Amino acid sequence: MLYQEVISGIIYGVTGQLIRVEVEMRNGLPYFTMVGYLSKESTEAKERVASALRSVGHPLPAMKITVNLSPANIRKNGTAFDFPIAVAFLACLGKIPSKELNRTCILGELGLNGTIHGVGYCLPIVMEAKKQGIHRFFIAEEDSDSVEEMEDVEIIFMRRLSDIFHYFDGMMEKSGRKNKKWKKKPMEEDFLDMKGQQHLKRAIEIAITGRHHILLVGSPGSGKTMAIKRVPSILYPLTKQERMEVQSIYDAAGIVRNLLDDRQPFRTPHTSISKAAFLGGGHLPKAGEITLAHHGILVLDELMEYRPECLESLRQPLEERKISIYRAGHPMIFPSDFQMIAAMNPCPCGYALEDGKCRCTYYQKKQYLKKLSGAILDRFDMILTVVNEEEPSNLLEESSKMIRERVIQNVEKEHQLLSGTDYHFFSEIRPADMENLCPLSKKCIEVLKMAYRMKKVTKRGIWKLKKLAMTIALMEGETKIQEHHLMEALSFRNTGFISEVSGDGR
Numbered sequence: 013m014l015y016q017e018v019i020s021g022i023i024y025g026v027t028g029q030l031i032r033v034e035v036e037m038r039n040g041l042p043y044f045t046m047v048g049y050l051s052k053e054s055t056e057a058k059e060r061v062a063s064a065l066r067s068v069g070h071p072l073p074a075m076k077i078t079v080n081l082s083p084a085n086i087r088k089n090g091t092a093f094d095f096p097i098a099v100a101f102l103a104c105l106g107k108i109p110s111k112e113l114n115r116t117c118i119l120g121e122l123g124l125n126g127t128i129h130g131v132g133y134c135l136p137i138v139m140e141a142k143k144q145g146i147h148r149f150f151i152a153e154e155d156s157d158s159v160e161e162m163e164d165v166e167i168i169f170m171r172r173l174s175d176i177f178h179y180f181d182g183m184m185e186k187s188g189r190k191n192k193k194w195k196k197k198p199m200e201e202d203f204l205d206m207k208g209q210q211h212l213k214r215a216i217e218i219a220i221t222g223r224h225h226i227l228l229v230g231s232p233g234s235g236k237t238m239a240i241k242r243v244p245s246i247l248y249p250l251t252k253q254e255r256m257e258v259q260s261i262y263d264a265a266g267i268v269r270n271l272l273d274d275r276q277p278f279r280t281p282h283t284s285i286s287k288a289a290f291l292g293g294g295h296l297p298k299a300g301e302i303t304l305a306h307h308g309i310l311v312l313d314e315l316m317e318y319r320p321e322c323l324e325s326l327r328q329p330l331e332e333r334k335i336s337i338y339r340a341g342h343p344m345i346f347p348s349d350f351q352m353i354a355a356m357n358p359c360p361c362g363y364a365l366e367d368g369k370c371r372c373t374y375y376q377k378k379q380y381l382k383k384l385s386g387a388i389l390d391r392f393d394m395i396l397t398v399v400n401e402e403e404p405s406n407l408l409e410e411s412s413k414m415i416r417e418r419v420i421q422n423v424e425k426e427h428q429l430l431s432g433t434d435y436h437f438f439s440e441i442r443p444a445d446m447e448n449l450c451p452l453s454k455k456c457i458e459v460l461k462m463a464y465r466m467k468k469v470t471k472r473g474i475w476k477l478k479k480l481a482m483t484i485a486l487m488e489g490e491t492k493i494q495e496h497h498l499m500e501a502l503s504f505r506n507t508g509f510i511s512e513v514s515g516d517g518r
Contacts, residue, residue, distance in 0.1 A: 014038070014104040019117045019146065020096040021137035022088055025292075025337070025344035026264045026299045028140030030117070032082040033093060035100040040076035048081030051089045060091075060122045061098045067126035068174050070107055086342070089296065092131040095120030095150065098173055108180050117141045120152040126173040130154030136260045138162055150176070158263055158271055161256070196275070199245040204411040206242065208401045209235045215396050215504050217415055219353070220246060221422045222483030223437040224476075225330070225391060227315070228355040229509050230398030231369075232362045236355040237313055243353065245412035247309070248420045249274040254307045261306055261347070265299045277308030277350075283317035290322045291329075292346045297337050302329050305350035315356040316383055323388055326352070330391045354392070356384075358509065365397060365509070381510055393439060393476045394504045422487050429491070438482045443475055450482045452493055459498045468502060477501050 014037040021030050044058050058079070062072050079097055081088050096118035103110040119137060121129040130152040138149060138159050151159065153169040160167075168179060178184035203213060212228070216239055219226040228236040250258065255274055262269040281290060281301040292300030302310060312318060329335055329348040337344045359377045363369035372380070389395070427436055433449070435441055441449050452460070460477065463469050469477055480501040481493045488497070 016100040016103040016110055016113070018096045018100045018103075018113050019115075019141070020093050020119060021117060021141065022086075022090055022092065023133050023136055023264045024086065025297050026136065026261045026303060026346055028137035029086060030137070030141060030144060030146075031086075031088065031093070032080075033096045033100055033118075034080040034082060035097065035104055036078045036080075037073065037075045037101075037104050042074040042076070044072070044077045044079075046079045046081070048079075048084045049087050050081065051087065053091055054081070054088045054093055057091065057094045057097055057122075060094050060124065061101070063124040064094070064098055064122040064126045064173050065101060067124070068172075068177075070102060070105060072101065073105070087296070090131060090133075091121035091129075092119045092133075092137075094122035095128055095152070095173075098122060099150070099176060102176065108176060112180060115146050116148045116150065117146050118150040119155070120150070120170070122173065128152040128154075128170050128172060128175075132158075132266065133263045134159050135162075135256070135263045138165065138167075139256070139260055150179075158259065161252075161271060196273070199242075199412065201242040201245055202412045203239075203242050203245065203415060204409055206235065206238055207409065209239070209398070211503075212236075212239055212396065212398055213410075213415075215394060216243060217246070217419060218480070218483055218487065218504065219351070219394055220248075221419055221426070221487060222393075222480065223351050223439045224393035224480060224483065225352040225439075226354070226394040226396065227389075227392040228353075228396050228398050229358050229365075229506075230355075231364075231366055231400060232357065234398040234400050236398055240311055240313060240353055240355060242412060243309060243311075244275065244278045246416040246419050247276045247278075248416075248423045250276060250307060257347070258307050261299055261303060265304065267304070277305050278311065279305040279308065280311040280313065283314050285318070285322065287319065287321045287325060291325045292335055293337050297344050297346075299346055300335075302326075302335065302348045302350065303346040306347045308350060310350045310352050312352065312354040315354040316380060320383055323383070324385065326391065327387060352392075358397075365399060384510075389507065390470060390472050393480055395506050395509065396504055397506050397509050418487075426483075426486055429486070438479045438486070441479055441482075446475060446478060450478045450493060452478070453495075455495050456481075456493055456498055459495055463502060467508075469505065469507065473505065473507065477505060480504065 017032055017034050019030055020033050021028050046055055046058055065071055099118055102108045103113055119131055119134055121131055123129060134151055134155045135158045142165055148166045150168050150170060153171050156169050175184060212235060230236050258277060259269060259271050279301050288294050290300050292303050333349040335346040335348050358364040359370060359372045360380050361371045430436060460474055464474060481497040484497045484500055485493050
């Protein structure tokens with residue numbers, strides 16, 4: 013009996029799952045069987061492997077052959093097992109040294125002529141294998157773009173099955189890292205084009221600097237969507253680790269994204285999106301819009317047009333920054349550390365905050381606002397009512413480049429202040445650490461007590477107000493919260509807009 017085991021992998025949710033590929037060959041009637049809970053495309057590997065081996069002059073022997081993909085309780089999808097199965101066969105036949113395959117992960121689809129094709133989702137598997145101590149990989153050259161920046165690993169890119177012989181014979185030239193160039197497209201939208209609305213622009217800058225969730229409420233034409241479209245032009249770049257995590261998620265989802273792209277994801281799902289597409293899941297669970305916005309921005313324009321189940325599903329991700337989905341008793345963790353920017357009209361016609369323009373009845377307003385639960389409303393750090401400006405201010409308008417430079421500087425200062433803690437942004441601070449990281453004077457405490465007595469904020473809102481005031485203090489070059497910082501923070505948290513719209517004095 014001949015036996016060989018090699019390591020391969022699949023995508024499991026948005027992460028890699030290592031798979032043991034076991035090949036057994038023994039005397040008996042010629043038969044080739046594959047087991048291990050396989051999809052149709054995985055089962056078809058035996059035909060591709062047989063033809064590819066014939067193309068390199070080593071056809072399958074007339075023996076009883078069994079291929080097992082383990083663990084057997086996980087569904088195996090994709091074509092990445094072709095190459096590792098062929099390599100295991102060659103090791104069984106003694107054509108390559110079997111001991112050299114220990115701690116080596118192999119991924120690739122085979123053509124009938126022995127060509128090795130890319131599978132398009134190597135990065136999540138490589139990252140998972142690296143965590144488990146595997147540092148050598150045989151991968152199709154077509155997949156080189158997605159894994160070339162991995163450090164502390166040896167990645168051998170191959171074009172044909174015959175390259176495996178050249179590698180072990182020492183005749184294969186090691187391909188060096190390519191000096192890839194990627195040109196970032198210039199932003200078409202610029203805050204310079206947006207006249208007036210200084211309060212709105214200030215709120216957007218504060219939200220991005222402290223990574224605060226923000227809700228914009230205003231009538232049509234007030235500038236909500238115009239401001240949101242310009243948010244990508246002032247975002248700070250991703251770190252290398254964040255960039256790799258984002259690329260891994262997009263690879264797993266089959267969405268094209270350049271590995272050198274350091275821009276934050278900016279997802280704008282349509283209002284008709286289903287809960288599965290929004291949250292993630294399905295028969296073969298894939299990342300939803302919430303996970304695709306990881307380390308970036310999730311935009312919900314026309315918030316009230318989204319399905320109630322989609323809005324309510326935001327509760328867990330906004331608090332825990334992850335989503336847990338179970339399939340066949342196995343948990344899948346989908347990361348969801350995103351910043352939410354939402355916009356909505358105050359009523360069905362949109363003009364409830366403007367005197368004499370609203371055409372809605374009291375009942376219509378109540379039904380409209382009923383969709384927005386208090387639990388979701390309280391997740392927003394900032395709630396800003398935006399009104400039309402009849403005459404834009406005469407203040408000098410700033411370009412997105414100027415605002416972005418300021419945001420990057422302030423974010424760097426924020427990271428320095430929070431170094432040595434578990435946090436990167438003030439919006440992440442938990443109540444237990446609030447006293448140490450966001451200390452308040454007696455006068456500031458009185459301001460908060462007064463706001464609570466006047467029902468301007470809830471108990472949860474007080475914590476959010478402190479974090480928002482700390483971001484404002486940082487932007488003004490101060491390390492402690494002052495009274496005017498709290499007052500400005502209060503101006504960005506208008507939770508009473510529902511009473512203004514319905515007019516019932518709640």
